[in-house]
Amino acid sequence: xxxxxxxxxxxxxxxxxxxxxxxxxxxxxxxxxxxxxxxxxxxxxxxxxxxxxxxxxxxxxxxxxxxxxxxxxxxxxxxxxxxxxxxxxxxxxxxxxx
Numbered sequence: 001x002x003x004x005x006x007x008x009x010x011x012x013x014x015x016x017x018x019x020x021x022x023x024x025x026x027x028x029x030x031x032x033x034x035x036x037x038x039x040x041x042x043x044x045x046x047x048x049x050x051x052x053x054x055x056x057x058x059x060x061x062x063x064x065x066x067x068x069x070x071x072x073x074x075x076x077x078x079x080x081x082x083x084x085x086x087x088x089x090x091x092x093x094x095x096x097x098x
Contacts, residue, residue, distance in 0.1 A: 001041075002040075002041060002073065002075055002080065002082075003041060003043075004041055004042060004043035004082060005043050005044075006043050006044070006045070006046055007043055007045060007046035007053070007055065007084055007085040007086070008043045008082055008083065008084055008085070009039055009041070009042050009043065009055070009057060009063075009082070009083055009084075009085055009088060010039070010040045010041040010042075010073075010080050010081075010082055011037035011038065011039060011040060011063070011065065011070070011080060011081045011082075011083060012037055012038045012040050012078070012079075012080055013036075013037045013079070013080075013081060014036045014037055014038060014062070035064055035065055035066075035067055036062060036063070036064055036065075036092065037062070037063055037065060037081065038060065038061070038062055038063075039057050039058065039059050039060060039061045039062075039063060040059065040080065041059060042055050042057060042058065042059060043055065043085075046085075055085060056085065056088075056091075057085065057088060057091060061091050061092075062091070062092040063088045063089075063090065063091050063092065064088070064089045064090045064092060065081070065083055065087050065088050065089060066083075066087040066088075066089060069083050069084070069087035070082055070083035070084075070087060071083075
């Protein structure tokens with residue numbers, strides 16, 4: 001198990017779409033790397049001015065992260081990306097906008 005430290009978050013990349021909206025099947029090299037991932041583990045938070053700043057994401061959240069951020073990690077045949085919380089741009093929700 002990987003336990004992130006500080007304000008770091010362990011993400012599992014979501015699979016890239018294999019078809020375009022028009023139905024064209026994409027090969028491995030034509031697929032754009034996804035910037036959407038699921039939160040697998042979360043560090044305790046960052047210390048600022050002697051106080052712990054809590055994390056804004058939780059395990060199970062689906063998030064969008066910055067394209068060129070993080071460190072790729074392979075652990076027990078699984079691939080992850082380890083990012084700082086500041087590199088997470090948004091949490092994806094399934095709720096419709098009202």
